[in-house]
Amino acid sequence: AHRMQTLLILGLVLAIAAGSNAGVPNMKYELMDYCPVANLEAIVVSSDGHARFTVLTKQLLRLEYSGQPGQFEDRPSIAFVNRNLTVPHFEHGEAEGKLTIKTDSLKLEYTLGQNFTAESLIVTSVDPASAFQSWNGGMSSADDEGNLLGTFRTLDSTLNVTLNCSVNKEQHCEWGLISRSGWALVDDSDGPILDDEDWWTDHNGQEYTRESTLDWYLFAHGHAYTQAIHDFQQVAGHIPVFPRYASGTWFTRWYDFNNADTRKLVDDYQSRGLPLDIFVYDMNWHKKNDWSGYTFDPNLIPYPEDTLGFLHNSGLHVAANLHDASGVGSWESTFVAMCNAMGLDPATTKAVPFSLINKTYVDALEDITLEPLMKMGMDFWWIDWQQGQTGGGVKGGKMNPTIWTDKTRVTDPKRQGKNTRGLVLARWGGLGNHRYQVGFSGDVRGLLWSNLAYQPYFTMTASNVGYGFWSHDIEGPSDDHEMYTRWVQWACYSGVMRSHDRGMSAGSCKNPFPTDDENTCSNVQVWNTPRKYFEPSRDAMRERARLMPYIYTQTRAAFETGLSIIRPMYYDYPEEPSAYLSDSQGNYAQYMFGPDMLVAPVVVPSDNTTMATTTVWLPPGIWVDKETSKMRKGGQDLTKAYDLAQVPVFVKAGAVIPSIPIVSGDSLGTAQRQYTTLEFTVYPGADSGSTRVYEDDGLTTAYVKGAFAWTTASYTRNATSLTLSVNTEGSYPELPAQRTVVLCVVNAPPPTSVTAMGQSLPFARWGGANTWRFDGDTMSVVVEGPTCSVTDTCSITLQFSTGGPDLAGVKGMIRAAVAAKRNLDETRVTPGSTTGQLGSANLSSVASAGDALAFVAAEPTLDTFNTIIAGLPKQMEEATADVSAILPKEHTAAVLEGAAPVGDLPADLSERLTQQRGHDEGHYEGAGADPADRERVLYSLALLHAAAV
Numbered sequence: 001a002h003r004m005q006t007l008l009i010l011g012l013v014l015a016i017a018a019g020s021n022a023g024v025p026n027m028k029y030e031l032m033d034y035c036p037v038a039n040l041e042a043i044v045v046s047s048d049g050h051a052r053f054t055v056l057t058k059q060l061l062r063l064e065y066s067g068q069p070g071q072f073e074d075r076p077s078i079a080f081v082n083r084n085l086t087v088p089h090f091e092h093g094e095a096e097g098k099l100t101i102k103t104d105s106l107k108l109e110y111t112l113g114q115n116f117t118a119e120s121l122i123v124t125s126v127d128p129a130s131a132f133q134s135w136n137g138g139m140s141s142a143d144d145e146g147n148l149l150g151t152f153r154t155l156d157s158t159l160n161v162t163l164n165c166s167v168n169k170e171q172h173c174e175w176g177l178i179s180r181s182g183w184a185l186v187d188d189s190d191g192p193i194l195d196d197e198d199w200w201t202d203h204n205g206q207e208y209t210r211e212s213t214l215d216w217y218l219f220a221h222g223h224a225y226t227q228a229i230h231d232f233q234q235v236a237g238h239i240p241v242f243p244r245y246a247s248g249t250w251f252t253r254w255y256d257f258n259n260a261d262t263r264k265l266v267d268d269y270q271s272r273g274l275p276l277d278i279f280v281y282d283m284n285w286h287k288k289n290d291w292s293g294y295t296f297d298p299n300l301i302p303y304p305e306d307t308l309g310f311l312h313n314s315g316l317h318v319a320a321n322l323h324d325a326s327g328v329g330s331w332e333s334t335f336v337a338m339c340n341a342m343g344l345d346p347a348t349t350k351a352v353p354f355s356l357i358n359k360t361y362v363d364a365l366e367d368i369t370l371e372p373l374m375k376m377g378m379d380f381w382w383i384d385w386q387q388g389q390t391g392g393g394v395k396g397g398k399m400n401p402t403i404w405t406d407k408t409r410v411t412d413p414k415r416q417g418k419n420t421r422g423l424v425l426a427r428w429g430g431l432g433n434h435r436y437q438v439g440f441s442g443d444v445r446g447l448l449w450s451n452l453a454y455q456p457y458f459t460m461t462a463s464n465v466g467y468g469f470w471s472h473d474i475e476g477p478s479d480d481h482e483m484y485t486r487w488v489q490w491a492c493y494s495g496v497m498r499s500h501d502r503g504m505s506a507g508s509c510k511n512p513f514p515t516d517d518e519n520t521c522s523n524v525q526v527w528n529t530p531r532k533y534f535e536p537s538r539d540a541m542r543e544r545a546r547l548m549p550y551i552y553t554q555t556r557a558a559f560e561t562g563l564s565i566i567r568p569m570y571y572d573y574p575e576e577p578s579a580y581l582s583d584s585q586g587n588y589a590q591y592m593f594g595p596d597m598l599v600a601p602v603v604v605p606s607d608n609t610t611m612a613t614t615t616v617w618l619p620p621g622i623w624v625d626k627e628t629s630k631m632r633k634g635g636q637d638l639t640k641a642y643d644l645a646q647v648p649v650f651v652k653a654g655a656v657i658p659s660i661p662i663v664s665g666d667s668l669g670t671a672q673r674q675y676t677t678l679e680f681t682v683y684p685g686a687d688s689g690s691t692r693v694y695e696d697d698g699l700t701t702a703y704v705k706g707a708f709a710w711t712t713a714s715y716t717r718n719a720t721s722l723t724l725s726v727n728t729e730g731s732y733p734e735l736p737a738q739r740t741v742v743l744c745v746v747n748a749p750p751p752t753s754v755t756a757m758g759q760s761l762p763f764a765r766w767g768g769a770n771t772w773r774f775d776g777d778t779m780s781v782v783v784e785g786p787t788c789s790v791t792d793t794c795s796i797t798l799q800f801s802t803g804g805p806d807l808a809g810v811k812g813m814i815r816a817a818v819a820a821k822r823n824l825d826e827t828r829v830t831p832g833s834t835t836g837q838l839g840s841a842n843l844s845s846v847a848s849a850g851d852a853l854a855f856v857a858a859e860p861t862l863d864t865f866n867t868i869i870a871g872l873p874k875q876m877e878e879a880t881a882d883v884s885a886i887l888p889k890e891h892t893a894a895v896l897e898g899a900a901p902v903g904d905l906p907a908d909l910s911e912r913l914t915q916q917r918g919h920d921e922g923h924y925e926g927a928g929a930d931p932a933d934r935e936r937v938l939y940s941l942a943l944l945h946a947a948a949v
Helices: 002-017 225-236 259-271 304-313 335-342 359-376 401-415 449-465 481-492 531-546 548-561 701-705 810-825 842-847 849-856 863-884 889-896 908-916 931-948
Strands: 043-045 051-057 060-065 090-095 098-103 106-111 121-125 134-136 184-187 214-219 249-253 278-281 317-322 380-383 497-501 591-593 597-599 612-618 622-625 631-633 636-642 649-652 656-659 677-682 688-695 708-717 721-731 738-746 753-756 771-775 780-789 794-799
Touching: 051 098, 051 106, 051 225, 060 225, 214 225, 225 449, 225 548, 249 531, 259 278, 259 304, 278 497, 304 317, 304 359, 335 359, 359 401, 380 401, 449 481, 449 591, 481 497, 481 531, 531 548, 548 656, 548 688, 636 931, 656 688, 656 708, 677 688, 677 708, 677 721, 721 738, 738 794, 753 780, 771 849, 780 794, 810 842, 810 849, 810 863, 810 931, 842 849, 842 863, 849 863, 863 931
Parallel strands: 249 278, 249 497, 278 317, 317 380, 677 738
Antiparallel strands: 043 051, 051 060, 060 214, 090 098, 098 106, 106 121, 121 134, 184 214, 591 597, 597 649, 612 636, 622 631, 622 649, 656 677, 688 708, 708 721, 721 794, 738 780, 753 794, 771 780
């Protein structure tokens, strides 16, 4: 009898632990078959049956309280879908009216018989070194000043609002999952519950009733921020590896594009060598009866298959805008079929009303109305409905239309039996939306420097809730091409690069006719800017396209770890106070772009020298300045002026950055292509290093079942050699059987020999297959290696002579000289450009040094090469003196005495000018006497000086 009683009690405890939803199935239509029911061994239930604790990881606890003993929730919520994790080591027991749980990191104490309060529920750290020390049931993230914040639904109609959800009452504002205090609490007590069809209402359209009263998740990770994010995605589901083309370049504009306009826009990109991967139609694509629309406007696009076929044939993917609010109107091509599906009479029905609490309607909308458009060639949808909180019949709050339309369209392919990856461009609907990428931050309210400065902060902070793949409207005002260029540059180093105009690029701003397109309406096409702005924008866009292997690999990293490509500095440097300096005003607008690149986009206007000065905090370690190739010591601020073509990017010393070649005339659809050539750029500062490149088919969910490959590139180097080895593991049907490997070694002198796969490679000035060259623009040795089978290890070895020159910073000097010379050439005042100026051509000499170095790199000895390098610093000083002497004496005096502003030139420049003013004084009478040259000369001086910083 005693044994029977023990078994009955054990059975009761197990039943309580299992909750009230026995037999809850796995998720049906999510990317993976998530299991919402926790392992029984991870669950501890209080003996009174009112409290249930689930040890999800050693630092993540689920805390449930129920007024009814044994009534706990095992079904998934919209935020938490996968509670069945590997059970961590822990101990538990009850004594003297308290339940205790102890993991390797935490200790929980709960007073039996009480609701969760500050006194009844306490969690403390068992690690005295952890930033987490204690938490109690009376504390919430809203009360925690250390919370590192999250994100909210949209930036529509906002002006850089705070992300503090106690102040910011915008929809779906969510606190971060990490905090400087070491803990964060997610209250999921009111999160919508999902049934065995992944649906959120019963047959009557009513929200499911929760079993437990309180449902909390405590993240007590201290400053192990990346582990907290990883643990979140374990229980909340993975960020998907979205289609590779989505990491490329997007274009959309609110404009009446017809077939001819579409073809012209594509040609505008192709003819200018601009990358383009996605063409998005704004709402003008459909009939004009309503903002809601699902049928192509036959006046614009009479044969959609033809138009979409052209775009696909050009290598592009296509999306279109949806406003779902009005339902399916009688003018739609699928109206009758929708009425039949809903049991309505088409003769008496004006519109099939939009509903998100009626599963029949939602499935019919997706399968009857949208699926035929997908079969025509539409690849995904931009959900742009200003639905508010209660559209479609939902109650609002966490049960909102945003997250449900996002979820529906990302999970549609699996529900429909397809293996294509779901993708949307849409706003944020709350925790759980990380499973439904990518983000649309809404229509930018104003084209202002302050809005530009806010976007990097907003994006990196959203990574704290797993949503770091926001996209923003990239557009420029008519009167500030500089701002537009900087906006493009920031976007090229963001999660999603998407140009868009919400209507400011056309309209009354075009009157009166004729107009100057460059100086009237806002601009969403980079070629509608003067050359000095267009070229930096083009360069940034091409650089993003080149970095596709690096960027796409980070989408896989997000899938595995929960870490977005845009990462706040405090992820990697949590104990450094300076890592927390980024703010909504654009101060320290910097972040890690993946694991190896620190990016600090310029978000401030230039001074009157047209240089923009910004301050970057360099973390401890050595960093390579990508723009200048200088080696910079971290652990300090760097304040520096940047010209319009420069983006402050710093690469970890010793890193290897993968890329692909981008060729003019072949710039469309490159993001989706398989990598038939991989370039690996090795940065100086370490004896060894490596990188991994993730590869899959780019389109389907086959990667979930193991259809993918990793290509690893690793190197070792010493004073006289460097060897790179590349090998590929894994496979999938589309993996190229062979590929070409290109090696670029930054700041390396010309080698004495180069071999690839045991074959000696010759020097070729202009490159070519199985050759090596020296690139004088980047100060890099470039080896175009052989074509290797992906089943073999491909190796390249460089041998160097001892005592080679130090090339750090040479790239910056030559680049500055080239830019300064071109600037002065425009008014023919470049020193040495006038007959008789025989000793003053230092600037031209430095500007030509890159090509000279590339040419002499083939000489058997490096005597000439070394001589050029050794003379460059002195030539730069003399070039600065030559340029300063262009200024007429009276202007120079005014500048040096401070009577006229010099902009934000570094303070020591005036001193240098004073010392060098006597150099060839009077030599430039006539050529440099025009006062109009003053600002031009100051700009060239600023360029030259910035190269020395």
